[in-house]
Amino acid sequence: YVCELKIDGLKVVLEYIDGLLVTAATRGDGKVGEDVTTNVRTIQSVPIRLKETANVGSVSGGPVSVIVEGEVWLGKKGLANLNKNRARAGEALFANPRNAAAGSIRQLDPKIVAGRELQTFVYDLASISSTIGAKADAKIPPSQTEELQFLQKLGFKVNPHFKKCDSVAEVISFWKHWQKMAQKEDYLIDGIVVKVNEKEYQDALGFTGKSPRFAIAFKFPAEQVTTIVEDIKLQIGRTGVVTPVAILRPVSVAGSTVSRATLHNEDEIRRLDVRIGDTVILQKAGDVIPDIVSVLKEMRTGREREFIFPTNVPECGGDGKIERIDGQVAYRCVNKNSALQHKRKLYHFVAKKAFNIDGLGPRIIDALLDEAVISSFEDIFSLKKGDLMGLPRFAEKSIDNLLASVEIAKNVTLARLIISLSISQVGEETAHDLANHFKTIGALSGASFPELEVIDGVGHIVARSVRDWFDEKNNKKILAKLLEVIMVEKIEKIGAKMPKISAQKSSATATATARDAVARVSGKTFVLTGTLAKMSRDEAKDKIRVLGGQVSSSVSVKTDFVVAGENAGSKLDNAEKLGVKVLTEAEFTKMIG
Known part of the structure; x- marks a missing residue:
């Protein structure tokens, strides 16, 4: 095996032709993605021209054409300097180095990027070819360690802390070592990546979707810190749900300062036995969402105060009464129009x-x-x-x-209109299910509870919520006035509203292509996971729906296809367990025409 550090930065793909940098993209294969070439040219650790390759690997002299992948990062010292300058200018501060790197690389002014101390580590040679006239064909080195050394010789900056390990015990030792040492480096490290070292075996193992079978990431446990709960306040959502929030003594965790954490509901407060004044252990769930893990009860002084859920909340309006939602742990405002x-x-x-x-x-x-x-x-x-x-x-x-x-x-689809109405329990997927079933807002508003309940993906609770919304007199007035000033787009017959076809294709060919795409997608259920290079997730969902397919947020036995992009998550594992067909992005793009 070979172990490498997992750098918490922004992925970038660099393409060189005859040794010269021609393209830099934030994602994709070097040909698609967000083009950041001008800004990347200002990063000192990115070579504009590669070094000559005489006696390097199997290349015999002359420049080469390569596509490499790496990570753009900003050091902790660089972030401190950047935020100091932003504070002087009265600008908002960056929460962590990763956000600063991502924001910097997308700047419109390259001069600003040049002053931000961005760095890169390159970790993968995706492809290589020789210049015409070279004495030998260029080949990717036979092992990962040799590839990293080759990248260094070409002039790329490679993280120096990679290590060849001959056993699982050595891999575990490497992980334990860097779990302790990670904070001492100037860049953020959130784990290690373990790869099969020999390229021959990497090729034999191949990929699942877009995830390699020959490599796996082992993240470090979420950083945990202690802080004090200074207060517990209630937050009112747009549907009237009342959520308790812990107001914390500000503390730095996982690269940003945290001063609030959701306590979810009354049951969670009781489970944790968290009180105002308690010292608590805090982490970021998934390195993103602040989460109270536990209470350090041994540090209580006796001055801590239990939080008693009130019977009314002034922000709810009216008399401020709140009630517990039937069959759920959440409370909501009785007055729904505050x-x-x-x-x-x-x-x-x-x-x-x-x-x-x-x-x-x-x-x-x-x-x-x-x-x-x-x-x-x-x-x-x-x-x-x-x-x-x-x-x-x-x-x-x-x-x-x-x-x-x-x-x-003013011209809106039925699904977007349904989403906009803030109907409790109705999210994006359910809104599309309702739109596809009823076709018009009139049919939906007049649907009975039994008609709603039997729709796949709706069920008893959602059906009750939808029916209650349309039965409320005030909501009827809101919708009637809204429909006077907007135009709800008619839901086309499946296949009538097709994605744009290249103008070079004949009308007959375009029609046949569209018809074939409808046949492949119509009636099928898709789940998307990971990052797609050629389109956003929302664009992919829209294309599936236009062709008569459905999009689900979770994998089940009813799922027909899982589309796996880069960094696909647990949905990919679930698909494999259930025997659901997995599509790469290229296969998906071909399927939708």
Whole structure:
């Protein structure tokens, strides 16, 4: 085996032709993805021209053409310097080095990137070919260790801490060593990657989807820290669900400062026995979400206070009463029309998966509400230039862009409309299921509970929630007013609304291609996992739905295909256990035409 450190940075793919850097992309195969070539050229550790290859491996002189993969990272010292400068300029600080690296590499101004101390480690030689006239064909070295040494000789910066291990015991020893030593390096290390060293065996093992069978990552346990619960407050969601949140003494964990952590519900508070004033152990679940693991009860002084769930919450509006939802652990506001909930519903209404109104975020909505420019959903579609001219941070161009986005949003799909309504229990997938089944908002609003309950993916609880929403008098008024100012796109017959076909294809060929794609996809259920190189997950979902397929969020015996992108997760494992066919991105792209 060979063990390498797993660097927590941003993946980049570099392509060189005849020894010269021609393309840098944040993901993909060097030909697709987000092009960041101009910015990557400013990173000192990225060679613009590769070193000559005389007597290196099987290459005999002259430049080579290669595609390599690596990680762009910003050191802890570099982050400190960057944040110091941003603080002086009154700009928002970066939470951690990874966010700073990702934000920097996507900067529009290369001069800014050049001043940000970005670094790279290259770890994989994806392909290599010789220049015409070379004395010998270029080949990928026969082992991973030799490949890393070869990359160094070409001029790339390679992490020096890789190690060849002859046994599993040595691999475990390497992991334990770096678990203790990781914090001493200037870059973030979140685990190790173990690979079969010999390329011959790597080729024999191959890939599952896009994940190699010859390599596996072993992450370090989540960093844990202690802090104090200074208070417990209640947070009201857009559907009125009341969530307890621990207000923490600020503490740095996994690269960012944390001052809040959800306690989920009353049952979780009781399970943890967490009290105001307690010292707790905190970690980030999945290195992302702050999570209280346990309470250090031996550190209690007797001054800690139990949190008693109140019977009313002023932010709920009205008399502030809350109630426990039948069959669930959550509480919700009895009054479903409070100002706070209304504001959160407006945030959700304009969000990407709902009406997707670019430029209309929470800050702008708050300002519009404060100035009484809007009070309800339909008011958004009546905005005029004069309504926005006096608002802070609104230049004329910004106003024009926002109004253009509002105009575009007036035409909306049925699924997006359903998502926008903030119906409890109805997420993106359920909204699409309802839209595909009922075709029109009128048919959905008039559907009986039994009609809703039998829809695949809906069930008793969701059906009750949908029926309750449409039965409420205030919701009926909201929907009626909204339908006066928007146009809900008609759900086309399967295959009628096809993805764009290249203009070079004849009409007959395009029609045949579209028909074949419908035949392959219609009625099939897909699950997406990992990162796709040629399209976003949302774009892939839209293409599946246009062709008459369904998208599910979990793998089951009813799943027909799992599309596995890069860094596919547990869904890929579940697919293999259940015998569900796994498609690579290339196979999926071919399937959808």
